[in-house]
Amino acid sequence: MxxxxxxxxxxxxxxxxxxxxxxxxxxxxxxxxxxxxxxxxxxxxxxxxxxxxxGVRGLPLARVRDILALIDAPTGDPVEILGRAVGALPPYVDELRGDHPLARAAIAELGLTYDADFTAVAQLEEALRALEAAGLDASPAALRRYGDAMLQVASAELALLPGMRLDEAVTYAVLGTALYEPVMLALRRLAHHHLLVARPPASTDPEEKRRNLSQKP
Amino acid sequence: MxxxxxxxxxxxxxxxxxxxxxxxxxxxxxxxxxxxxxxxxxxxxxxxxxxxxxGVRGLPLARVRDILALIDAPTGDPVEILGRAVGALPPYVDELRGDHPLARAAIAELGLTYDADFTAVAQLEEALRALEAAGLDASPAALRRYGDAMLQVASAELALLPGMRLDEAVTYAVLGTALYEPVMLALRRLAHHHLLVARPPASTDPEEKRRNLSQKP
Structure with missing residues (x-):
């Protein structure tokens, strides 16, 4: 054409x-x-x-170029490919090296693997610091709500890899990391909406309140 | 001070x-x-x-102002609060109104609530369009991997609301929507990394390959 x-x-x-x-x-x-x-x-x-x-990811052009380079020259090491793909995605963290105490504790608690060189460790550290700064719960119990669900998602995603050729697997890993994230976030927002709409509302009708009270034993 | x-x-x-x-x-x-x-x-x-x-969310100042306004003047309608919080978060979609055929089909398939005025519907539409454009699987089976996990996460999050005062609940809903997202994404990336590191590697040692072959029945 x-x-x-x-x-x-x-x-x-x-x-x-x-x-x-x-x-x-x-x-x-x-x-x-x-x-x-x-x-x-x-x-x-x-x-x-x-x-x-x-578009939907709003990535800067330099990061798109990094991602395309990964797809164009696939190497055989999936951990290295994942690391480079994650490094091309936000949040972009300044201090990659060094200690990440909040992330290290959370990763230990959730039974995941701590590798200070993997960018997502620094990304988790920043995210946990922001939670604490805003006064939100960053305790192990709060993190488990997300950790268990993410392990379940990641297992289902990786289960597809063995059936793929190397170039297919790399494309899936790199683009999938970037493009399923907005889907997942939109679905979490929709799940909140669904649960709020579906649950019985607290009544503001005085007549109904009276009826509910009179039903109390 | x-x-x-x-x-x-x-x-x-x-x-x-x-x-x-x-x-x-x-x-x-x-x-x-x-x-x-x-x-x-x-x-x-x-x-x-x-x-x-x-910081970690990288939100533009105008959007931060929207979020602060929600916290400062909490209304009693949780669906409206959620809608306005989600509208202040990326991806920022242009066409809020109109039809969202991919999102509508996905929402029906997952048993969620379709409300074309809720911003996350348009956000899901954009995200699904990007998946299809990139040649990734956007089928109901693929989406169920994320939908079920997100419903589980959202249920655990909303379970905390009834014990809160109105202003606490609004702050939790608004900041929680924004600030637990980076935590969840970092944990998905860490779960991938963990599963890749933990699984037995495909052997490249010829001697070991030979042994494995000779073990075949």
Missing amino acids: KISELSERSGVPVATVKFYIREGMLPRGETVSATRAEYDEGHLARLRVIAALT | KISELSERSGVPVATVKFYIREGMLPRGETVSATRAEYDEGHLARLRVIAALT
Whole structure:
């Protein structure tokens, strides 16, 4: 297809497509004449991935480039791939090295693995510090509400990996880390809404209050 | 305490403290002389909340102001409070009204409540569109991995509300929506890491491979 069709089908302006090509984020089209290049479904798929990462995730371009580089040159070590993918996602933490006392205690309590070099440890430290600063409960019991659910989610996600080819598995791990997060957060918000709407409201009708009181033994 | 001590204990520069006061996000101190105002623990707590929301959440100032307004003037309707809190959090969606076909189908499948006016519906629509654009699985089975876990998390969170005063409940609902999200995401990343590190690696040692093969029946 021509660049104009590629632009139309992806929803990405022609100038932006050309920018991504110059930046090495999108391969050049195949030159068919001095003034025309031909693009294929692979170009379209790549543009849609870029749009997904810059769109709903709102990632800065430099981080999108990091994620694309991981997909383009898959290595065989899943722990390293995960570490690099997580490092490309917010929250971006300044002090990667050093001690992370709140995260270390939480990770021990939840039975997870503490590895100070894995970016999510520093991200958890920041998140727990923010909870404490705001006066919210960061106790082991509070964290267990999330830890157990996340272990269950992560197990279900990783169960799919063994059936995949290496390049598929890397794409799934990298894009899945980035793109299932907004889904999960939206679903938590919807679950709150659902539970609040579905539960019987505290009555403000005096007549009904009287009836409820009179039913007390 | 003096403004200098307030700044030191909160980690927020004096100029920024003054800015928050001018913007109405932080109450003025009590005037004790022509050149001095006195601040208390309430000022410190408020500054820490602002720092938590701008820090780990990286929220724009206008959104932080929306969240503070919710805490300062709690209304009795939890669904409305949740709706306004969620509207102050990313992803910021343009088209709130209108149809959300992917989200509607997913919500029906998961047994949640569809309310097109609740911002998380539009947020889920965007998130699902990004999944599809990137070629990731957005089928009901894939979404159930997240939906069931989020319903479990939300139930545990809401179970705490009945024991709280109205202002406590509003603060918990509003700040909790914002500040437990980064904790949950960090824990999902840590759970992936833990499961990858803990599982037996595919062997690359030829000698071991041979042994494994010879053990086959």
